Amino acid sequence: MRIATIIVAAGQGIRAANGTTHTPKQYRRIGKRAVLTHTLRAFKDIGESIVVIHHDHAEHIEHIKAELGAPIKTVIGGASRSESVLAGLKALSGNAPDYVLIHDAARPFVSQAVIDGVIDKLSEVQACAPALPVIDAIKLADGTAVDRNELNRMQTPQGFHYDAILSAYQSLSGAIDLSDDIAVAKQASLTLAFSKGDSANVKLTYPEDFTRAEENMSTSFTVTGSGYDVHRLIAGDHMYLCGVKIEGKLALLGHSDADVGLHAITDAILGGVAMGDIGDHFPPSDPQWSGARSNQFLKHALKLASENGAEIVHVDLTLICEKPKIKTHREAMRESIADILGLPQTRVSVKATTSEGLGFTGRAEGIAAQATVTLKVTQ
Numbered sequence: 154m155r156i157a158t159i160i161v162a163a164g165q166g167i168r169a170a171n172g173t174t175h176t177p178k179q180y181r182r183i184g185k186r187a188v189l190t191h192t193l194r195a196f197k198d199i200g201e202s203i204v205v206i207h208h209d210h211a212e213h214i215e216h217i218k219a220e221l222g223a224p225i226k227t228v229i230g231g232a233s234r235s236e237s238v239l240a241g242l243k244a245l246s247g248n249a250p251d252y253v254l255i256h257d258a259a260r261p262f263v264s265q266a267v268i269d270g271v272i273d274k275l276s277e278v279q280a281c282a283p284a285l286p287v288i289d290a291i292k293l294a295d296g297t298a299v300d301r302n303e304l305n306r307m308q309t310p311q312g313f314h315y316d317a318i319l320s321a322y323q324s325l326s327g328a329i330d331l332s333d334d335i336a337v338a339k340q341a342s343l344t345l346a347f348s349k350g351d352s353a354n355v356k357l358t359y360p361e362d363f364t365r366a367e368e369n370m371s372t373s374f375t376v377t378g379s380g381y382d383v384h385r386l387i388a389g390d391h392m393y394l395c396g397v398k399i400e401g402k403l404a405l406l407g408h409s410d411a412d413v414g415l416h417a418i419t420d421a422i423l424g425g426v427a428m429g430d431i432g433d434h435f436p437p438s439d440p441q442w443s444g445a446r447s448n449q450f451l452k453h454a455l456k457l458a459s460e461n462g463a464e465i466v467h468v469d470l471t472l473i474c475e476k477p478k479i480k481t482h483r484e485a486m487r488e489s490i491a492d493i494l495g496l497p498q499t500r501v502s503v504k505a506t507t508s509e510g511l512g513f514t515g516r517a518e519g520i521a522a523q524a525t526v527t528l529k530v531t532q
């Protein structure tokens with residue numbers, strides 16, 4: 154059986170306009186792709202697809218081709234939906250298929266099961282549409298009850314024997330615009346049946362439909378990154394630790410301000426988004442970072458994380474040193490880190506430990522810092 158698909162995308166999508174964009178709904182993005190791209194991907198294994206487009210939308214189609222990475226056959230639609238479908242049917246006539254599926258571009262979430270259900274029925278009848286039962290009670294405006302068991306909600310793709318639906322459309326009077334293709338088949342007395350619809354196969358119509366679709370498509374997961382850094386302690390009169398100025402007889406040696414705490418957190422964030430380390434982004438060989446405050450390194454890592462869909466949810470830092478004593482500065486450090494990262498202070502932990510007099514930290518030759526950052530990635 155040769156099966157072709159007509160995707161009806163000739164509408165202006167005015168009801169879905171959200172006030173800031175006039176992009177027709179079939180060309181708006183959901184997640185990483187345009188609605189029409191999602192739709193075309195759903196039908197890519199069925200057979201030939203032809204998209205009926207509005208004459209003003211040639212530029213949009215170029216974007217879809219680029220997203221799809223494949224050529225797209227298009228035909229210009231008419232003033233009404235019925236005229237557009239007829240244009241699509243005629244465009245297939247040179248190489249007529251046995252069956253044709255007619256689908257709304259604005260139903261990008263159609264499943265393979267729904268498509269297969271329609272195709273299966275076409276061995277018994279000339280026309281088939283996926284249908285859903287009506288769950289809510291239905292009343293006329295005057296309150297009269299309507300038996301919902303008599304009613305079905307129609308979805309697409311609606312499938313037909315090609316020759317039968319083509320002649321049904323050709324026999325329609327030009328002025329008539331029926332709401333869907335099953336209505337045309339019914340008028341022409343084609344044999345018809347309903348297959349199983351799917352509540353996920355929604356037709357995107359209103360701005361809130363797009364918001365919901367975005368939410369349904371986005372998935373989030375948690376990643377952690379770790380960072381470690383060491384800087385040498387030297388004689389001096391102040392140091393910056395976690396962005397807090399600590400005055401005394403010690404300083405930290407380094408190319409920048411040598412803020413070992415912020416460096417470890419910066420590296421942990423870069424680790425979470427797998428984007429190298431602090432030295433890749435701020436090479437010590439680059440004179441512009443000489444004496445630089447490390448707040449900007451941390452802010453840069455935060456920006457990179459955000460650009461990669463990652464949101465920092467928690468920071469846990471351990472400073473390993475004999476000097477200076479951290480405890481009196483700890484709350485100021487938490488506040489400083491929380492402030493740079495735009496986090497509540499309750500999501501920032503600063504801990505300190507000595508190393509029992511052992512090693513370089515024990516001899517107070519330097520300070521080591523170890524950070525773990527938790528990030529929520531949404532894609």
Ligand code: MG
Nearest residue numbers: 382383413416
């Ligand atoms: Mg460092």
